[in-house]
Amino acid sequence: MTDLDRKIKAKIPGPDTGIEIRHTLCDICSPGMHCGINAYIRDGKVIKIEGTDGHPSNDGKLCTKGLSNRQYIYRKDRVKTPLLRTGPRGEGKFEPISWEDAYTKIAENLNQAKERYGAESVVFYSGYSKWYRQMLRRFAYAFGSPNYGCESSACYTAAFMAWKTAAGDQGGPDMDHSDLFLGWAFNPFYSSYRGAEYAMKRKEEGLKFLIVDTRKTPASEKLADLFLQPRSGTDGALAHAIANVLIKNGWIDLPYIRKYVYGFDEYAEYVSHFHENNIEEITGVPYHKVAAAAKLIHDNPRMSCNESSAPLCHHRNGFQNYRAVMALLAITGNFDRKGGQFLTPHSYMHVPCGFKTREEEYQYETCPKHAKLPVGAERFPLWQYLEGEMQAMDLSRQILEKKPYPIKAVFALGFNARMFPDSGKMLHALTELDFFVDTDLFLTDTARYADLVLPACSSFERGEFKPYPGGLAWYTSPVMEPLGESKSDVQILTELANYMDLPDEQLKEGYESFIQKYILDDYNIRTEKLKEASLPVKIAEVSPPADYASLDNGLLTPTGKFELKSKIIEDHPEWGLDALPTYLSPLDDADREAYPFTLTSGSRIPNALHSRIHAVPNNRSLRPYPTADMNRTDCERLAVTEGDDIIISTLRGSITVKVHPTSTVPEKLVNLYHGYTEADVNSLMDADHLDPYSGFPAYRSTRCAVTRRA
Numbered sequence: 001m002t003d004l005d006r007k008i009k010a011k012i013p014g015p016d017t018g019i020e021i022r023h024t025l026c027d028i029c030s031p032g033m034h035c036g037i038n039a040y041i042r043d044g045k046v047i048k049i050e051g052t053d054g055h056p057s058n059d060g061k062l063c064t065k066g067l068s069n070r071q072y073i074y075r076k077d078r079v080k081t082p083l084l085r086t087g088p089r090g091e092g093k094f095e096p097i098s099w100e101d102a103y104t105k106i107a108e109n110l111n112q113a114k115e116r117y118g119a120e121s122v123v124f125y126s127g128y129s130k131w132y133r134q135m136l137r138r139f140a141y142a143f144g145s146p147n148y149g150c151e152s153s154a155c156y157t158a159a160f161m162a163w164k165t166a167a168g169d170q171g172g173p174d175m176d177h178s179d180l181f182l183g184w185a186f187n188p189f190y191s192s193y194r195g196a197e198y199a200m201k202r203k204e205e206g207l208k209f210l211i212v213d214t215r216k217t218p219a220s221e222k223l224a225d226l227f228l229q230p231r232s233g234t235d236g237a238l239a240h241a242i243a244n245v246l247i248k249n250g251w252i253d254l255p256y257i258r259k260y261v262y263g264f265d266e267y268a269e270y271v272s273h274f275h276e277n278n279i280e281e282i283t284g285v286p287y288h289k290v291a292a293a294a295k296l297i298h299d300n301p302r303m304s305c306n307e308s309s310a311p312l313c314h315h316r317n318g319f320q321n322y323r324a325v326m327a328l329l330a331i332t333g334n335f336d337r338k339g340g341q342f343l344t345p346h347s348y349m350h351v352p353c354g355f356k357t358r359e360e361e362y363q364y365e366t367c368p369k370h371a372k373l374p375v376g377a378e379r380f381p382l383w384q385y386l387e388g389e390m391q392a393m394d395l396s397r398q399i400l401e402k403k404p405y406p407i408k409a410v411f412a413l414g415f416n417a418r419m420f421p422d423s424g425k426m427l428h429a430l431t432e433l434d435f436f437v438d439t440d441l442f443l444t445d446t447a448r449y450a451d452l453v454l455p456a457c458s459s460f461e462r463g464e465f466k467p468y469p470g471g472l473a474w475y476t477s478p479v480m481e482p483l484g485e486s487k488s489d490v491q492i493l494t495e496l497a498n499y500m501d502l503p504d505e506q507l508k509e510g511y512e513s514f515i516q517k518y519i520l521d522d523y524n525i526r527t528e529k530l531k532e533a534s535l536p537v538k539i540a541e542v543s544p545p546a547d548y549a550s551l552d553n554g555l556l557t558p559t560g561k562f563e564l565k566s567k568i569i570e571d572h573p574e575w576g577l578d579a580l581p582t583y584l585s586p587l588d589d590a591d592r593e594a595y596p597f598t599l600t601s602g603s604r605i606p607n608a609l610h611s612r613i614h615a616v617p618n619n620r621s622l623r624p625y626p627t628a629d630m631n632r633t634d635c636e637r638l639a640v641t642e643g644d645d646i647i648i649s650t651l652r653g654s655i656t657v658k659v660h661p662t663s664t665v666p667e668k669l670v671n672l673y674h675g676y677t678e679a680d681v682n683s684l685m686d687a688d689h690l691d692p693y694s695g696f697p698a699y700r701s702t703r704c705a706v707t708r709r710a
């Protein structure tokens with residue numbers, strides 16, 4: 001081996017080795033992270049990656065998911081050309097076609113649906129990716145359809161709605177100054193390592209933690225001063241019982257309540273029904289722990305709590321449960337106060353970058369005025385009132401029932417039918433469409449149902465705008481050519497808007513023009529300038545996150561106060577929703593005997609992100625099989641041990657997975673990750689087991705039975 005060979009093998013960059021380091025970002029998880037990546041490129045291929053030193057998100061580190069980027073972008077099932085379906089839906093037979101032919105077919109079919117059934121019969125859907133969403137939404141509006149919708153029908157929005165209802169806008173924790181952190185369904189060790197690092201740092205500095213989780217987790221082990229372990233989805237009752245103790249002991253801030261809080265008296269009366277004689281029965285948490293939680297809150301006056309994008313809201317009572325937790329902040333005078341919760345100003349894709357962005361103007365200014373209401377509006381009126389976009393959990397029903405109007409075509413970027421409860425119903429609904437286009441990096445099993453599959457490129461192959469906390473922003477550049485004929489999502493939308501000659505000149509100018517005019521012009525910076533930088537650069541002074549004046553200035557709620565009782569809901573009795581954060585059991589009793597276990601699915605695991613990296617060999621090797629956690633006592637009763645096959649069944653069907661006996665879950669709880677094609681836990685769920693306030697699915701509470709596979 002020559003010296004040069006050795007250097008190449010060691011992947012040492014330089015002119016002699018032909019290896020160059022280029023900078024990009026990891027797009028596998030949320031916009032709140034998007035860590036910096038050094039991509040080592042040789043002959044146009046990524047041969048190695050590492051975290052970028054000095055990057056504001058990760059400063060050289062990468063997590064288990066981030067490290068999988070090279071295997072992810074080169075996954076075997078990458079789609080490389082537009083594909084036209086030649087066999088039955090779902091079978092996976094396609095032939096390559098040109099982009100020109102693909103655009104012709106899309107234009108013909110979408111326009112035909114519009115002419116025959118109205119523009120609203122065409123749905124524009126986005127899966128988990130978020131970077132192109134404003135354009136997709138504006139595209140839908142330019143086409144004339146109100147039906148833009150996305151994965152956020154099941155993620156984050158319910159918590160956002162709870163904040164909007166109570167405080168008029170989203171609230172975030174001022175954890176820097178808190179004495180106590182209410183980590184309610186909080187385990188950043190698996191879902192956001194940066195959050196975990198920060199929590200550990202604050203722990204060392206003396207911050208106290210009250211952790212409330214259905215399972216034992218690293219957070220309950222490493223952070224908790226007090227750990228409460230309620231049954232899945234009983235959080236609302238638990239929060240009310242804590243509130244009841246606080247109120248009875250006078251451990252509340254009455255002057256604050258009288259001045260700034262609406263609905264306290266009725267709320268106080270309501271929570272008095274959750275007490276020492278019933279709380280253990282409802283939640284499984286002994287009353288002395290409830291009392292201890294109230295005492296901890298009393299002893300540590302400055303308290304904040306986490307947002308909960310998923311677990312708290314993934315129940316049919318999730319919106320109300322989260323409101324019940326938020327109420328603890330209001331009655332202790334911890335909203336809009338130092339060390340409590342404060343309003344976090346709007347920022348690009350909820351990234352707390354510290355500066356204002358006007359993408360909402362871009363996405364809403366062309367919203368069709370006389371269009372019909374979007375899918376889900378009738379069934380989820382509060383969602384419609386607060387969000388005004390499609391509640392995608394009602395999509396399969398509307399496709400199949402054609403009420404209140406027919407849906408004939410879906411144009412999607414990253415449609416994963418297995419995201420939906422009763423995923424089989426969604427797959428079936430897709431077969432009923434006249435036309436379905438899916439755009440994805442991979443030929444997923446949902447893409448197999450499409451008439452046309454468009455190849456999207458990855459974050460390594462495109463450029464995109466990214467803000468980061470601290471007034472920072474970046475515009476990445478491609479570090480490699482797109483694989484095959486794949487294109488970025490925004491290039492596809494721009495080309496298609498022009499091909500279809502949609503009546504929207506701004507849309508037709510494309511993504512970069514949008515970013516320039518609606519975001520960067522306000523800070524006098526050009527996209528070209530940001531692209532030159534190898535790391536995010538400071539473009540704006542950060543406005544202080546909290547001035548603790550929101551309450552005095554009046555909140556954006558109808559009463560201007562923090563609403564324990566929602567005036568919006570109160571004023572709409574026809575919705576049939578409760579204005580107080582009332583508690584409803586997460587499950588019906590009807591099938592308790594046949595289905596004695598509770599199935600909770602989706603608690604994050606370090607090596608997976610939804611459906612994305614189950615097929616990436618390195619990540620898969622860390623947990624080769626879909627595996628359910630069950631309590632050791634339950635396992636003994638079923639006579640199963642580590643790695644045995646179990647069958648999990650519900651009224652909807654059954655799946656076979658491996659079992660992992662553990663003490664992290666209590667008896668009668670079965671915990672399983674989602675997104676596996678071969679053991680799709682969402683196929684077991686009822687499509688109508690939804691929260692009437694938010695429309696969110698109850699991924700974390702479904703009755704099931706478990707048997708040993710013979």
Ligand SMILES: Nc1nc2c(c(=O)[nH]1)N[C@H]1C(S)=C(S)[C@@H](COP(=O)(O)OP(=O)(O)OC[C@H]3O[C@@H](n4cnc5c(=O)[nH]c(N)nc54)[C@H](O)[C@@H]3O)O[C@H]1N2
Pocket residue numbers: 126127128129151154155156309310314412413414415416418419420439440441442444456457458459489601602603609610611612674675681682699
């Ligand atoms: N049982 C259960 N189900 C859940 C959850 C749970 O906790 N339990 N969690 C819910 C939550 S919180 C969320 S956020 C959702 C996740 O929502 P999903 O939309 O299911 O997320 P993914 O599977 O990550 O991505 C969807 C598709 O986008 C494709 N994709 C990736 N990058 C791009 C890109 O740049 N462009 C395009 N066009 N496509 C791309 C992926 O290949 C994938 O096929 O799942 C929900 N489902």
Ligand SMILES: Nc1nc2c(c(=O)[nH]1)N[C@H]1C(S)=C(S)[C@@H](COP(=O)(O)OP(=O)(O)OC[C@H]3O[C@@H](n4cnc5c(=O)[nH]c(N)nc54)[C@H](O)[C@@H]3O)O[C@H]1N2
Pocket residue numbers: 029030065155156184185186187188190191192212213214215217230231232233234235308309310311312600602603604605606607608609610700
């Ligand atoms: N590794 C990894 N990281 C991710 C993701 C991923 O798929 N993989 N997904 C990203 C996305 S889209 C999202 S939305 C976030 C979600 O981020 P998190 O909210 O942190 O997600 P989870 O791990 O599902 O839930 C946190 C804890 O809530 C507990 N929990 C579940 N149900 C209940 C309940 O009913 N009551 C209480 N009190 N606790 C409960 C779980 O046991 C878990 O320990 O994670 C993001 N980060």
Ligand SMILES: [Mo]
Pocket residue numbers: 154155156309310
């Ligand atoms: Mo999510």
